[in-house]
Amino acid sequence: MDATAVDDTVALLSWGPILEACHDGPVDRSEIAERAGCSRSTAYRATTDLREEGLLERTDRGYRITGEGAAVLAQSQQFVAGVEGTARLQPLLEYVDNPAFVDLAARFADAEVVAPLESVPYRIENRMQSVIEGTRERMFGMTDGLGSPALAEAMFDRLRSGVTVDWLLPREMYDQFTAAYGPLSTHADDGGATTVFVHDELPVNLAVYDETLVVLGFDRERGVLGAVAIADDPVALQWSQETFEACRGAAERVE
Template sequence: MDARSVEANTEDVLVELIRRHDVFDVLADEPLEKPELAAALEVSPATAHRILTSFREKNWIERTAQGYALTPFGKALGRATATYRSTVAETHRLAPLYDVVTAAASSEPIDFAWFDDATVTTVEPHDPYRPLNRFIELLEATSSIRGIDTTSVSPTYVEDVYDRIADGLPVELVYDQAVVERLATEYTDLATDAFDRDNFTLWVREEVPFGLALFDDRVGIGGYDDETGLLEVFVDTDNEDAYAWGEQLFELYREDADRLV
């Protein structure tokens, strides 16, 4: 068999592994007879027969006294397939994070594996404020916050952050110049009062890549809708490496910013 044939055969095997992953799941528990397998998979007897024939030809299953069972090779392939599907599902779940971070140039490299167990909050048709509510939930529970932001000037965000500043929460922020100008114009009273408080420190710079929030033990990344300015995704985790990355990024932007208050 030449190299092309081997490659084509491997591709066919991969397709079948993914397509028939449920067969491995079903047979992982116990051997089954053909009718039992057909019922478990909710397929016709003819389809079950084709599956068993294909699996036996590849040495994925064997006939035993109790029914059809996975071979050691079949069990290994089943585990590998489950791992692959899980990895793809997790990568897809973190797609909003990839979109946000890779769209912005940063000298601090990120390992997306740090966010494997992250909470990913996105907007939904019936609830466009889900990401913002997640941020506020974490804001209410933290004893301090540091961050950078590029867009957040929605009334809910401004008022909640102000309330925490008024409560004495230590707050250190690096804002985009345009955001500071809008805050001073649209929320003059709140901004003036916040700027006069000792627990609030604000730096300003021309450009900020995305939203970053450092709570007590969680780091969050926020991405905004370019047209509406709404927070459309917020990803947060308590991973220590991710938190350290967030601190380095915050310090990087703070060092390159001008202190306002």
């Protein structure tokens, strides 16, 4: 990309608020300036430039966005959301490098990202425990790291309450978990149901608690959770479901 193309791209991004202000047009320049949070002189220059580019059209009642302008606005909004999502996920991306997850960064622009604080050593575990304890129907996930005993006990409590659990673990992790806590199915009462699969190549660590997705990043050196992202975006939830089902389809059921 040459310098001119870069300049044009930056200009388009800066024009985003003007295009958005005209999305439900036509609107006059005074209202455009108010909606976009800019001066009237800025609105004047921007509408003139955008009209020359074919992204706005002028009518008797003001300016409105064109079809091409709407497409450019959608692309710029997606780009901004991706940048914002990547920035929000920064603590987690230190531990997670799954390409499909990175491609979904825009869907995590509003996610809650929890990382450790020296003043709150169990911050991640406490937040995770609250998510688990709020589960009422089903939890499923795949992890290649053992959580703390408190998180395991929170899951067992949900099992005893009748929550369905589907889990996918590497064989070594399953053996370690079983040695520490016994088979997962033994913690369920008559109303609970569990299925456990083993597969040694998990693309990402994630868990879904009802309609809440948690993407987990393990600090391998310390053997603890390094960061988590908590989201309820429908597209992200669909990705987690499809990722889990694809791995489960290639896995071996053990419970």
